[in-house]
Amino acid sequence: MSVAWPTRLDEAVDAAAATPGATLLAGGTDLAVEVNAGRRRPVAVVALRRVRELGEVQITPAEVVLGAGMTFSAIAAELAAAVPALAAAARTVGSPQIRNAGTVGGNIATASPAGDTLPVLAALDASVELSSTAGTRTVPLRELITGVKCTAIRPGEVLVRVRVPPARGAQQFLKVGTRNAMVIALASAALVVDEERRTVACGLGSVGPVPVRPVEAEAFIAGEIDWGRLTVPEAAVARFAELVAGAARPITDHRATAEYRRHAVAVLAGRALRRSIDVISA
Ligand SMILES: Cc1cc2nc3c(=O)[nH]c(=O)nc-3n(C[C@H](O)[C@H](O)[C@H](O)COP(=O)(O)OP(=O)(O)OC[C@H]3O[C@@H](n4cnc5c(N)ncnc54)[C@H](O)[C@@H]3O)c2cc1C
Numbered sequence: 001m002s003v004a005w006p007t008r009l010d011e012a013v014d015a016a017a018a019t020p021g022a023t024l025l026a027g028g029t030d031l032a033v034e035v036n037a038g039r040r041r042p043v044a045v046v047a048l049r050r051v052r053e054l055g056e057v058q059i060t061p062a063e064v065v066l067g068a069g070m071t072f073s074a075i076a077a078e079l080a081a082a083v084p085a086l087a088a089a090a091r092t093v094g095s096p097q098i099r100n101a102g103t104v105g106g107n108i109a110t111a112s113p114a115g116d117t118l119p120v121l122a123a124l125d126a127s128v129e130l131s132s133t134a135g136t137r138t139v140p141l142r143e144l145i146t147g148v149k150c151t152a153i154r155p156g157e158v159l160v161r162v163r164v165p166p167a168r169g170a171q172q173f174l175k176v177g178t179r180n181a182m183v184i185a186l187a188s189a190a191l192v193v194d195e196e197r198r199t200v201a202c203g204l205g206s207v208g209p210v211p212v213r214p215v216e217a218e219a220f221i222a223g224e225i226d227w228g229r230l231t232v233p234e235a236a237v238a239r240f241a242e243l244v245a246g247a248a249r250p251i252t253d254h255r256a257t258a259e260y261r262r263h264a265v266a267v268l269a270g271r272a273l274r275r276s277i278d279v280i281s282a
């Protein structure tokens with residue numbers, strides 16, 4: 001097996017193009033598991049860890065642009081103010097070792113329904129930049145993730161950056177699992193309450209093959225919030241949670257039943273909403 005260690009982005013893109021079928025390696029926290037289990041046998045690897053551009057972040061009033069190689073630890077440390085829900089999601093991932101190695105780009109490219117950054121990025125209407133020797137294209141996350149562990153990333157493409165809007169109002173990320181740490185989400189919810197635009201955006205994880213946006217629930221609750229006083233009736237929160245449950249498409253597996261997941265995600269969304277209103281009204 002050949003391993004390329006590019007240090008610049010153009011070298012990484014060239015290396016990915018030079019060996020058809022080359023596997024990109026970022027933190028290795030998903031890939032190594034696949035290799036160890038015998039599910040993947042890379043013939044050639046392009047290691048991205050030394051590519052400095054992939055670890056960079058730019059925060060402007062208009063946009064936050066994260067390098068795909070940003071680790072969960074870096075996101076938690078550097079983006080707590082700019083993208084609080086993403087920082088909160090990053091803090092819940094695995095253990096310190098996993099957070100120090102695992103990257104947002106790897107989380108997106110793996111496209112697991114339980115990927116913790118995905119509901120946040122869905123709620124934020126994130127888009128990603130993909131580069132290859134053919135050029136660069138920008139793809140909305142909702143089009144990039146096409147199914148369970150399936151993406152529209154083409155062979156030879158490197159996920160380079162993730163673009164999200166900067167925080168306005170309040171953001172929350174909540175996750176439930178079978179224990180408190182080192183746990184795969186059974187259900188997760190991200191909520192973005194934008195006080196300025198008077199909108200609510202919600203992303204749900206682990207309750208569908210791709211991150212779910214409960215658009216009916218979002219529109220309903222945005223119409224129920226008293227944006228002047230920053231209050232919301234408890235009956236409206238309950239209806240919001242019901243609509244969220246209705247939008248979820250969970251499965252039953254060895255971790256949880258579909259019924260439990262549907263109930264849990266509704267509780268999380270209602271809780272995230274109450275917390276968001278508390279934050280912006282404080
Ligand atoms: C013990 C343990 C606990 C975990 N806990 C969690 C958890 O709580 N929450 C969670 O969401 N995940 C968890 N994970 C999964 C994993 O850590 C994340 O999905 C992580 O984001 C993967 O990133 P990585 O950099 O390690 O990717 P890698 O393993 O290096 O790569 C994963 C896939 O993405 C591709 N890839 C990587 N970078 C790029 C790029 N820039 N462009 C294109 N393709 C790319 C690779 O080719 C590969 O197919 C856990 C894993 C382990 C082993």
